[in-house]
Amino acid sequence: MSVFVDFIRIKQRHPGKFNPETLELEPALPLVDEGIIGKFPRSDDTGEYTDDAEWAMQTSRKIRGSFDSLVIVKCDGFTVSLEGNVGRLDRPDNLFNLDFDATLQKCNEVLARFGLPPFTAGEKVINPNPSAYDVKHGLFEYWTGATISQLHLTLNYSAGTSNNAQAVIDWLSTQSMSRIKRGRAGETTVQWGSKGGRKMLKAYIKHVEMLVHRHGRKKPDILLDPVYQFCLANGIVRFELEANRLLLRDNMLRFLGDVTMEKLIRLFDEEVNPLLQRTREDVTRIEIEHLPSRLRMTAAAYLRGENVRALLPHNTFYRHARSLREYGIDIAEPLLSINKFTSVIKVVELQPVTTVPDFYWHHQRVMSLRAVETQMEAA
Secondary structure, three states, rough: OOOOOEEEEEEEEEOEEEEOOOOEEEOOOOEEEOOOOOOOOEEEOOEOOOOOEEEEEEEEEEEEEEEOOOOEEEEEEEEEEEEEHHHOOOOOOOOOOOOOHHHHHHHHHHOOOOOOOOOOOOEEEEEOOOHHHHOOOOOEEEEEOEEEEEEEEEEEEEEOOHHHHHHHHHHOOOOOOEEEOOOEEEOEEEEEEEOOOOEEEEEEEHHHHHHOOOOOOOHHHHHOOOOHHHHHHOOOEEEEEEEEHHHHHHHOEHOOOOOOHHHHHHHHHHHHHHHHHOOOOOEOOHHHHHHOOOHHHHHHHHOOOOOEEEHOHHHHHHHHHHHHHOOOOOOOOOOOOOOOOEEEOOOOHEEEEEOOOOOHHHOOOOOOOHHHHHHHHOO
């Protein structure tokens, strides 16, 4: 296992039943929701609420599993939609999760609970009304089945120790991505992009995240959990790519019929690898003596917290910025601290965790069964 899916938002439109008496399409699927919310005005004469709503909206059905897991489903009789981390449903953590095919199968199992049809690719047909984007990119066909508007793709890396993991985050917090805003959430998380944008890439220390998002468990229980101990001992740093509709569209991943795990892995690598490959293999510390003489003064000023953009001529700044990225220094991004940056760069030592520990899935099943037993006892 390498890259896996941590979140999916998917929907599919189904044809209704034609009613010859009303000459209208009627729903062919069961309604799935938690009711209707709306605005009901008061009568001017009596002050009582009227029966006719000014507007009404169907709510979604929330499937709440053990360990604060959640999947959301909705069907209005025509369109079926689902979103959530379906692979973590009733599981205590998501250190490892499912590939795309297994995720889709899990989605369809959830739909079956409500008598809804599974998500399918449909058929590939000619697009009778191509948009300007379609014409520009030669997209004259589309799939009639399910469409995906968001996917989270995740991969764990081992830094070797928890200290190394922190050094990785410290270094990543100095790195920029083209035309994407970078931010830092606390000391152990760095991200590029924002929610609702084209994409967001996050890197964070997993064992710290497990203590922050405990999913209903107590801290002492998590500290004793073998999953937490594995993450701590191996310095697990997780990279998570939140790919939204436009990024999926531009990579031919919008329609279910076009999605393969191979294409998803390629997308993840294209977004993450350029960031990780910036550090030269022969550099293990941010030390001035490793740098070419023409770059040393610029790097030294940057590491002291000075605004090198204001100190250098425009062209020189961008020329030095391009060269220094090869050494893991990005002068285009201001340091978050004015203190001299001396952390060891461990990015070149990050190793993808491609093998699931032997204990992991058995531990997940045991924890899930215990949660069920606890719920039955409480009932």
